[in-house]
Amino acid sequence: MPIQYYLFLSLALFCIGIMGALMRRNAIIIFMSIELMLNAVNLLMVAFSKMYNDSAAQIFVFFIMVVAAAEVAVGLAIIVMMYRKVHSVDVNILNRLKH
């Protein structure tokens, strides 16, 4: 497989994630789009590690997964807290940070 195919695939996934983060108002869907972007980067990193025959990139992908897991735990706790306060996950309600 030429490396361009993997580049185009992960670029397409990344841009779909950006479109999702810009198009939707549900905070959880925006969060899922961010996960999609992280996975696109992971896929490209594994492809390049295969191309250059270097295993450090796969270790970095492993650490990206670690950070993503921690991020999801804290982020979903924040979203649940926000739902408890305002009974909605609409990000447009969050434009005032006062209450």
Next chain:
Amino acid sequence: MDILQILFWVLTIMAIGCALGVVLSRNPVNSVIFLILTFFAISGHYLLLNAQFLAIVNIIVYAGAIMVLFLFVIMLMNMNADTEPQKSWLVQLAGVVSGGTLFLVIIAAISKANLLGVIQPETTNIGLIKVLGQVLYKEYVLPFEISSVLFLSAMIGAIVIGKKDME
């Protein structure tokens, strides 16, 4: 066209179609299911690249743990297509245009970059657990230990944020 190429194209179409399903479907539960399918397609790509450790970790951590957490929160909030907030079509069009413009710009930049790499997955064994474990515990043992501190702080943070009364 051999079997690897057929598998590559099937997994690519599955990944992109399911990613579009995540963004476009009205019901958040359907979005989660599509995202799990996308992660399975990406794990299939890792297997094609002979990165077996990351394929298994991707399925266990992403499709197993993280997406179950998402599904749990969505079902806790009892969300469905009726309660889904919608942006106006102008904002949605702006999102699609800006994402597509970024796609076109980076494709134009890549096509001039003259990358001449061909990936042959069978020739190397750097994705195997044995090799990756030796690299992880020899060269990257300090970041590995620090990530446990990160996990501990994330856990404590999630508990503190999610407590019933903040006073």
